[in-house]
Amino acid sequence: MEKPPTIPDSDGAPAALEALVVEVQDAASRVAAAEVAQVRALARAGQHADREAAGSRASVKAHDMALRAVAAELGGVLRLSDRTVQARIGDAREMVEHYPNALDAWEAGLISRGHVNVIVATGRVVPVERRAEFETEALDRSLYDTPNRVRAGLEIYAEQLAARTLTERHTEAARSRCVRVYPGRDGMCDLVATVPTVIGDAILDRLTRMGQTVKDARDLSAADDAATAEPDRRGIDQIRADVFADLLLAGTPALDPTRHGDREGALGAIRAQVQVVVPALALVGHDENPADLIGRSPIDAGTARRLARNAPTLTRMLTDPASGTVIAVDTYRPAWAQRRHLRARDQHCRFPGCRTAAIRCELDHTHDHALGGPTALSNLAHLCQRHHSMKQFTGWTVRQLPGGVLEWTSETGRIYRENAPIPAVAFTPTTTTTSPTPPAQPDPPDLVDSPDPPTPPESRTPPEPPDVAAATSILHIPIDPDPDALDRFFELLEIDLGVALDPAPF
Template sequence: MSSSAGFGSDADAAALAALVTDAEGAVDVVRAGQIREVRVLAAAGRLAQQQAAGASERVKSHEMALRGIAAELAGVFAATDRTLQRRIDEALDLVENYPATMDAWEAGRISRGHVRVIQDAGCVVPAEARGQFERAAIERCEGETPNRVRDALVHIAERLHPRSFSERHEQTAAGRCVRVHPGPDGMSDLIATLPTVIAEGVVDRLTRQAREIINTRPQADADPAVEAESESAAVDAAEPESSSFAGDTRTVDQVRADVFADLLLAGAPSLDPTADDDGNGALGAIRAKVQVVVSALTLTGEDDGPADLVGRSPIDAATARELAGDNTAWDRLLTHPVTGTVLECDAYQPTAAMRRLLRARDRHCRFPGCRQPAVRCEIDHTHAASDGGATHVGNLAHLCKRHHDVKHHTRWRVKQLPGGRLVWTSPTRRVYREDAPPPLVAFAPASDPPMGRPPGDGSPPF
């Protein structure tokens, strides 16, 4: 390939570099224009305040002055006066209440999209804490797109709110309800106002069930028995259910809506393509899944800050604790104390492979002298997970319920050494070493017979 022509050539690279330079210049021009527009609109808002100053009916006078100014500017911006009045209010709020954000925007550190996110998230922050919010928000915005930082900024703002998120959630949750909005052509919107985590769970379960139904279509279409039943149904209208899913062309949204109605009216989907001859199907076993990130301090009750429902919005601490308590498998995240970057992910529950290895290694309770079989023991984190102990075989061991309680509620202490060796220290400082028991059945070279028994004497190995 020539270096002066063709795709990927030096000429192409030079042309692309010129485009990038032009784009950077265009972004600077657009930013300058946007900032100038915001300052003009904010000045219009201040002018309305000045015109209304000293009037007997201050609120009404300000509203009338603002309407007149908005109507005048509407012709310039080719927009309605209502739209201009709203934009004037937003611009005045931005200029007067978010000066650091304006400075960062003018310096090119953040974009117009970041400014909107900061302003939207910061509306709940009291005036005395807004500077602190701005500094944290601007730092978080640099180098990231606006949609990626929105959730983080909402959490920062919630932390600075004078009332806790849990308190406000409890008050707002009292207004949960279900209502119907009639629509055209015999259709209506059924609206349920629910806690966010419940609403997300409902949609997730409906989506999983809908996809399970849709995924059965190829099997239904390819099943000769279904095809035969379909032909029979075309002749005999008395058995229309036999071809319910052959030729099903509903979209995911339509299937979700149908399953939603079935669950509310009948408690189960009316048609389950996964059902067997006994009438048992897989749809009913599908459970909702949501992803929640919650701090250890919130879980232990030392902090009442909101948890993060990933991809959505904060949820209250009580709901997060309930979800964590009901869940049998959750991941622990180790994050950087300053940047918050995830450094390590560790599941609290050991994997199936870990359990098998631990049963083979331990065989019984690892407290000194106890021989309770491992299958009737609990798997314990030698260095507690709540104190940073990892979930891996080098930090796990079987303890029966009795000795598990002794470890956690008395002055007995234990540490684990390589090879699964446990070193226990009693309250009187006596030390007991608990080695992982070697298998009683082992393979040995023919040249190394068991000690004390001559080779080939015909005696059993044990």
Template sequence: MTSPAETPGSDAFMASLAGLAHGFEGLAQDAAAVQIREVRLLAAAAALAEKTAAGSPARVREQDMVLRSVSAELAGIMRVADRTMQRRIDEARTIVEDYPTVLDAWEAGRIVRGHVLTIVAAGSVLPPELRGRFADAAIPTCERDTPNRVRPALEMLAQHLHPRSFAERHEAAAAGRCVRIVPESDGMSELIAKMPTAIAEGIHDRLTRMGRAIIDTRGERAATGDAEVVSTDARTMDQVRADLLADLLLAGTPALDDTRDTSAGPLGKIRARIQVVIPAHALANDDHDACDLVGRSPIDVATARELAAGNSQWERLVTHPITGAVLAVDSYRVPEKMRRFLQARDQHCRFPGCRQAAIRCEVDHNVDHALGGKTHTCNLCHLCQRHHSMKQFTAWRVRQLKGGVLEWTSPLGRIYREDAPTPAVAFTPADISLPPF
């Protein structure tokens, strides 16, 4: 239990926190050294299996058998399954052989293990001969941000370097779309739908927004005579989403919609929202690169082009292919120009490491309005509810520098710089012609 002397902000509390931070710095360095040593040892295990089987006429089968045996031996020491150990060996070999510069950057402390795994995962779509080039471009990006934040940029980079266009690969993958059911125990099953990312994200967003509307209006329904229904409705968001999905698929309307006999009811009016960054050249029939579904993953150009064609229920943002300047923005609920600019500039929550899309965040006055902070773009940014609350109720502080750069200061006085996401936002001159929507 925290003593009164160790309340947040007190000298005792700050001294304890400083000690913890110092301990974690040393721990992070020690952990990285151990992790790197493990990777090298596992890669050596793979090399041993290959060397042992080198002279065998059935080389491939022999190598696999040796690798299985080595994996089982090491798995016994680490108390994991041999299949798990073999996956670790394969991953380590990929890092050592295909990404030597990444391993060097990790050893130098420029990046962490999460960056390495993100680079390997994003580069897995590339043929081995392109992975070195990909790594050289990926490392500087990783040095500037956290693994979860650099993942979309690395995925987009890999798609750009791939010899086959994203559109070709997406078309082949989309042919495998399906719905399947996986029976579970206690009368439950999983219903799994494999479909294009933009569609899946839109479905999940609409279910979430409808679910939030149901949960937020429980009090209102109780006040209007639905107390009996509300008193038994203690469902979580996950449960509400599942029930809404069943209602919409089986009956066409949500069961709790007061105007469920018409599609214009309160829940029926809710539409999906996603946030997509579309390079201008993608609208000009260039299908090689992918577009960025903010907060998720790349999507194919054809889908992005269709969204940009005028479907008003989607958020669209079109960028210049060279400068990255914003050429056009639009949204389902047309916001004021300032909010549109901020959504285009921020793209996501601006707390270090957070990837919550801007359309699901709150606009924060960096200097509180009550303390004289102006409602101006140089004093505003998007923060998700978690980090907005943390800024308000803890000792974390933020100030905005030029160009939308944020400088966060932790309770210990540590500075974390949060650069504006790329592409950088700028309004282009009127003489730049826009592709037709």
């Protein structure tokens, strides 16, 4: 049957669309050529790391350190973390060394990067000596279909070529089960558990059954007492998420190796540790400015207040209203003074691009202690284990400048400046009352002879909303890290805002 001719409209739309198609196709070809060029360059970077480590005695460790150093160098140029670059180097080498024909087809525009990713991922179970055979079949299938449709057939074909059975590989793969958190937007995140498929399916099934039971009970209660029942508008997905959180946070693990007889074990008593920076006004409930969950993302003020109410300890810190840098940290245990100050200052690992929270990092002597480096604030900084090791075993060097600034120098001589992070949240007075230099005279009398602390809020009538502008205009923020000065400052804050800070955690 002959196709009817296309009738162009008066505006020439078909011709315009054709021009757009050609333009997009041409752009895609240029992008593919550039991406393939980068893949080949990354593969050569990995091969360079191999040559650098070839003569070392501890070959495995030396190779890893050489690769970390190369990845860090490229990460500085690409504005990516060294972990991301190292993973890309591994992927690039796999493409170049095992699937050269697929790479050529991608460069020629015959297939897309998605096809190549599918070929690489599904071909990992195929023995190296049979990957050329696998590549030929995979290319034939990829020329005429989308990556998602190609994947299922290639997985089955790869299994036919695999040297080990899926059962054997699954037993080994199950040892890598883990749980990860991916920060999202608006105070949310994705909690991902890598578990066997049957376990994951069973978890979802149980959550669905429990969620449906909750939903049915809710609907029955609402029908019996429609006038007084509290409306519950949660959908099944929300109920499943709430049941999931309740089981993990409020329940005791059933398989607890520390339990004996009828006694609960210690595993259920383990609690998480997080590092959160909360604005003072948000902490006392005066505003809703977000808090900063260090190493992750902002969280809402209500969540931060609930965390603060149940926290075993809180650290009070003051930031400069102009620059936002940490001025002082309140300390009550002198043995922890330096750690608490540095944790507030650094917030996370101080290697460029790394966001591992300080509570999960190591305190490193910038100038090695064994070589005479002092254990002083000006010679200490948080580094995660990965970058701490890289500093020790690669050519990357670092020196600390005044103000907690770290100056990293790579093996090629490029310098990367890592400023002390500015807290994402800060108490900023409406009227600036500080000056760049500390006052020469003692604090005013009203700060020295502060009145008795105000009574707790539950024992008095709630005050009217305070005038923040009036309150902040008379506060003198102490520049020195003297705990007594900090106490006086917070006492004034309590009085001027009419809200008492909970004395227990402070």
